[in-house]
Amino acid sequence: MLVSKVIKRILSGSKMQKIYKIIFKIVGELPKKSSLVVFESFHGKQYSDSPRAIFEYMSENTPNAQLVWSVDRRHTKLFEGLNIPYIKRFTIKWFLTMPRAKYWVNNVRLPNWLPKPKKTEYVQTWHGTPLKRLGVDIKEIHMPGTDTGRYKRNFITESSNWDYLVSPNAYSTEIFTRAFSFNGQVLETGYPRNDFLYNYTQRDVSVVKEQLNIPKDKKVILYAPTWRDNQFYSVGQYKFDIKLDLNRMKEQLGNEYVILLRMHYLISENIDLTEYEGFAYDVSNYLDIRELYVISDILITDYSSVFFDFANLKRPIIFYVYDLDEYRDHLRGFYFDLEQEAPGPLVKNTEQVISHIQAVSKDNDLSVSYQQFYSTFCGIEDGEASKRVVEAFYNDK
Missing domain, CATH: 3.40.50.11820 (CDP-glycerol glycerophosphotransferase, N-terminal domain)
Structure with missing residues (x-):
C-alpha cells in the first residue's frame, strides 16, 4: 500500500x-x-x-x-x-x-x-x-x-x-x-x-429489480442528492450526511415502499444500511442511474440535475432542500427560481417527505407547473x- x-x-x-x-x-x-x-x-x-x-x-x-x-x-x-x-x-x-x-x-x-x-x-x-x-x-x-x-x-x-x-x-x-x-x-x-428513458421495456425493469433483489410488490423511491462544495475530506473527496430519518420512513412507508440511495460520484461516504435491510438499498455503485430511474415510482433529490432527466418519465419528484438558503445564497446560486418553477414540492424535513409520498399514492395527476417544466426542459427528447x-x-x- x-x-x-x-x-x-x-x-x-x-x-x-x-x-x-x-x-x-x-x-x-x-x-x-x-x-x-x-x-x-x-x-x-x-x-x-x-x-x-x-x-x-x-x-x-x-x-x-x-x-x-x-x-x-x-x-x-x-x-x-x-x-x-x-x-x-x-x-x-x-x-x-x-x-x-x-x-x-x-x-x-x-x-x-x-x-x-x-x-x-x-x-x-x-x-x-x-x-x-x-x-x-x-x-x-x-x-x-x-x-x-x-x-x-x-x-x-x-x-x-x-x-x-x-x-x-x-x-x-x-x-x-x-x-x-x-x-x-x-x-x-x-x-x-x-x-433509454424512451426506449426501455418492462423486461428491463424486471431485470433491474431482480438484480437488486427488490420485492415485486413494493414501489420504489429513489433518493439521489448532489454534493456540497464546502463539505469535503480532500480534493475530489466530498462528505455527505444523509438528513433523512430512515427509521421514520421505514416505519411509515416500509409496507408499501423501498428506498434506493444513490450518492453523487464525488461523495466518498460508505453507507451502512444494515439496520434498514429490506427497506433501504445503497445503489451508489450501480452501473448507470438511467436503469434506476425506470424502476422508480418517485424521485427525491435536492439540487442535482437528475430531476431534469427523471422528468422525462413524468413521474413524481420531491425536493428535499433542508439547506436551500445556504446552497442558493452562498455556495452556488441558481439559474432559475426553484421555489417557483420546481416540478414538485420543496420540503425541509423527513415528516414532510413522508407526507408528500403518501399524497402521491392518492393523486398521480401531473400539475400544470410540471407539464410546463416538461415542455421547457424535455420537449426535444424523443x-x-x-x-x-x-x-x-x-x-x-
Whole structure:
C-alpha cells in the first residue's frame, strides 16, 4: 500500500506531468486514426451517461468505427466483465492511443495539463441540465485545491478544446455557451443518456429489480442528492450526511415502499444500511442511474440535475432542500427560481417527505407547473439524441 502511494505521488507530480505533456504532444503529431473514438465517463470511473449512450448507438450503427474506453485503473474489472474494449488511463498504451484518436467523447473535464492534438475532434456531452451555477458564472469557489480565479481560468482553457458541446434544450444552450465561454458548435439534440428513458421495456425493469433483489410488490423511491462544495475530506473527496430519518420512513412507508440511495460520484461516504435491510438499498455503485430511474415510482433529490432527466418519465419528484438558503445564497446560486418553477414540492424535513409520498399514492395527476417544466426542459427528447449527435460529429469516409 505504501509503495503504491509513493508511485502515485511521483506520477502525479509536476515534473511527470510535464513529461506526460511532451509525450502526448509528440504522439499527437502522428497521423490520426480516422475511425478511432475514445470514450470516457466521470474520469474513467464509470460506463455510464451520454458517452455510454453514444457508444451503444455507434456499436450498432457504425460498423467501421473503432470504439474504445479510457478507464481508471481501479475500475477496469467493470469493463472486463462487460467485455467492452478499454485502455487504462496514463499507461504507455494510453499515451500511444489517446492522442492519435480522431474523436474524443467525454462528459467531464480532462486534466488541465493534457494538450488536445490539433486534428482531434472533442465531443463534450457534459453531465446535466444546469440548475446550480457553472463555470465562470460561479461567483465564489468553495472547493478544495483551487480558488475562484484559477478555477475559472482552468474551465476556459478546457472548454477551448471542445469542438462540439451537447445540449439537452435551448435553456441549457444559452447557459452553457456563457458559463463555459464556449465558441464551438453546440449540438442541441436532447441528451443521449435520456434515450433509454424512451426506449426501455418492462423486461428491463424486471431485470433491474431482480438484480437488486427488490420485492415485486413494493414501489420504489429513489433518493439521489448532489454534493456540497464546502463539505469535503480532500480534493475530489466530498462528505455527505444523509438528513433523512430512515427509521421514520421505514416505519411509515416500509409496507408499501423501498428506498434506493444513490450518492453523487464525488461523495466518498460508505453507507451502512444494515439496520434498514429490506427497506433501504445503497445503489451508489450501480452501473448507470438511467436503469434506476425506470424502476422508480418517485424521485427525491435536492439540487442535482437528475430531476431534469427523471422528468422525462413524468413521474413524481420531491425536493428535499433542508439547506436551500445556504446552497442558493452562498455556495452556488441558481439559474432559475426553484421555489417557483420546481416540478414538485420543496420540503425541509423527513415528516414532510413522508407526507408528500403518501399524497402521491392518492393523486398521480401531473400539475400544470410540471407539464410546463416538461415542455421547457424535455420537449426535444424523443429517444434519438444519440443518433443526432453521432450524425453531427462522426464521418466514416
